[in-house]
Amino acid sequence: MSLKRAWLFALIACILILTACGEQVTEKIYVHLEQAVELEEQFEQQQEPLQEAEEKEHQYYEEIIQLGMDEYEKIVSLAEDALASIEERQNMVQLEMESLESSVDEITQIEPMIEKVEEEEANRILKELYSTMLERFKKYKQLNEVYNETIEAERQLFTLLMDEELEIENLQNQINKVNEKYEEVITAKDEFNEKTDAYNQLKRDFYDSVKLDVHYE
16 A cells, blocks of 8 residues: 555664663653554555555456456456455455554553653644654554455455356446545545654654654664
8 A cells, every 4th residue: 555654763872771870751752652663564564565466456357357258267267366365465454453553552651751741842742743643543544444445345346257147337336436445545545644754753853852862764
């Protein structure tokens, strides 16, 4: 789906030394925020395989519609391959969700620390960062829902293509459903990516506001 992930920022100061000396609130917040990024690694790993699977399934569809009913066995074989790919893609989307859920669980641990950040501007940014993180996850859940609906529409499409008595009208209706769902996916994906960009910028702003010496990767 080509989704954006949160950025990883590397703290130059040694975390072990900070721990030994007693971590300050901002450094504890840093640890949680960057651990959340690590937890999104599985989310990141799904992006390329998901895109490849989508392209492969589209290729199966293009091959099928070029075949006549005298090649029905070939149609069934390609449709079954597409259905198997769709099943794998749904599993990838589940891994995406689990990864984002773990990341959000990690970030929610900073909530009780927010009021302990005394510097006014840093506190304001951190509150906005936290709310943006929640909005980002809400946008992902919306995207996940519509993407799974799209997967189901595609599953129905390839099942229809195996019907020897398939009527063109029914096929066209299902194609329209798939196309409509993909339009919804594009919109939801853009909204999620926008929230990701906003979250990453706010995180950078927060680190700057509390003068954490970090390297931006």
